Amino acid sequence: MFDLLLSNALLKGRRVDVAIQGSTFAAVEPAGTLAQAEARERLDCSRFLLRAPFYNTHTHQAMTLLRGIDDDCALMDWLTREIWPREARLTPHAVYAGTRLAILEGLKSGCVAFNDMYFHQPAVIRAAEEMGVRARIGLMYMDQVSDHIENDTTLALRDALPPTIGLSIAPHALYTTSPELLRRVADQAESLGLPLHIHAAETAAETAIAKERFGFDSPIAYLDACGILRPGTILAHCCHATEADLALIAARGCFVAHCPQSNQKLASGVFPWAKAAAAGVRITVGTDGAASNNGLSMIAEAKAAALSAKLGAGAPDALRFADLDRAVTEEAAAALGFPNAGRIAPGADADFILIDLETPAFAGGGDPDANFIYAADSSCVDTVACAGRLLMRAHQVPGEADILAAARTASATLLAP
Ligand SMILES: [Zn+2]
Structure with a gap:
């Protein structure tokens, strides 16, 4: 007996029945084939598009609490004047509340995973575990020591983490870390067998710092000299x-987390998608934190990635939909350490979303998958599942009202004068 059966769903242009056993897709067959199969639960998916969900490869989840503060400021000014003084007030409880809000917002847009770089990491792990999403949590490193960074406690949890949650070594950026620190954490990544996660070549100011402070023309070349550019x-x-x-990034086997809306809002620059793809770089998409985006919808982010690639290259075919789709699903899942997720196929991890086709974006024809990213929004996402578990049904995530109330209280504390 199957645990869950999705009947008559639209998957890449054909109607299918899909069986789920435990955390895995057991069968994907033409619609009607599994009509007689026994299952604990059945979902009639006649009105739904079935897709792999999104995997958000760069974010600072609890920054939902700091959303909308000085929206017209450049990155360095904004960090030092607006963000860092408020982050000094963070507590584990606030980070837990802010992360749950971010996970909720992600689920609403069909996202089941996030790559986090933030403080009080055990609280982030607890939020991800309770809400059933996948996550990779960064052990954070900056020259400025902070009580909010709980690397040792987080590392001690490693062996007890569920298979949906992993850790990374996450030095913040070249402008907040010394070369000695970067070399030390690169060695640590090697000895612990953990992947690295860092901000890189985000702004022109960062390029200037690489030159003036460290004598490198490029932030990427400098990070490579410190051992940061490793596989994964x-x-x-x-x-x-x-x-x-880009050639170096590809040769080292690194992934790029392209964050188009944050880059546009902070006027940081335009990631050269077409050149990166031509160089063989593995490209994924992230939202960055809600304080610099300001939304965490991966639908909006995927669309922005496409627009940024097309406008940046001056060519509408600079990024084709199939490549974008793969970047935000299968490639992103692989980047986060889930190589068996991000596709609907027998034997793959049972992560999926159901999109309501009885909505305006889907009534006029065209490829439904492309319409989802280019024309729809979070209101079309009906159901979200991760590792075989239904996390959102009929637009509802369990405990939504409590999540919103706790986030409001925590945010008010951080924003108080
Ligand atoms: Zn960031």
Whole structure:
């Protein structure tokens, strides 16, 4: 007997029945084939598009509490004047509340995973575990020591983590870390067998710092000299990566987490998607934190990634939909350490979303998958499942009202004068 049966769903242009056993897709067959199969639960999916969900490869989840503060400020000013003084007040409880709000917002847009770099990490792990999503949580490193960073406690949890949650080594950026610190954490990543996650080549100011402070023309070349560019390293942003940088990123086997809305809002730059793809770089998409985006909808982020790639290259075919779709699903899942997730196929991890086709974006024809990203919004996402578990049904996530109330209280504390 199957645990769950999805009947007559629209999957990449054909109607299918899909069986789920435990945390895995057991069968994907033409519609009607599994009509007689026994299952604990059945969902009639006649009105739904079935898709792999999104995997958000760069974020700071609890920054939902700091959303909407000085929306018209440049990155460095904004960090030092607005964000860091407020983050000084963070507590584990606030981070837990802010992370749950971010996970809720992610689920609403069909996202089941996030790559986090933030403080009080055990609280982030607890939120992810309770809400059933996948996550990779960064052990954070900056020169400035902070009581909010709980790396030792987080590392001690490693062996007890569920298979849906992993850790990374996450030095913040080259402008907040010394070369000695970067070399030390690169060695630590090697000895612990953990991947790296860092902001890289985000702004022109960062390129200037690489030159003036460290004597490198490029932030990417500098990070490589410090040992940071290793297989699986996730480099967030890379707006200012040169063609030589992109070749290096590809050769080292790193992933880029492209964050188009944050880059546009902070006027940081335009990630050269077409050049990166031509160089063989593995590209994924992230929202960055809600304080610099400001939304966490992966639908909106995926669309922004496409628009940014097309406008940046001056060519509408600079990024084709199939490549975008793969970047935000299968490739992103692989980047986060879930190589068996991000596709609907027998034997793959049972992560999926159901999109309501009885909505305006889908009434006019065209490819429903492309319409989902280019025309729809979170209101079309009906159901979200991760590792075989239904996390959202009929637009509802358990405990929504409590999540909103707790986040409001926590945010008010951080924003108080
Ligand atoms: Zn970031």
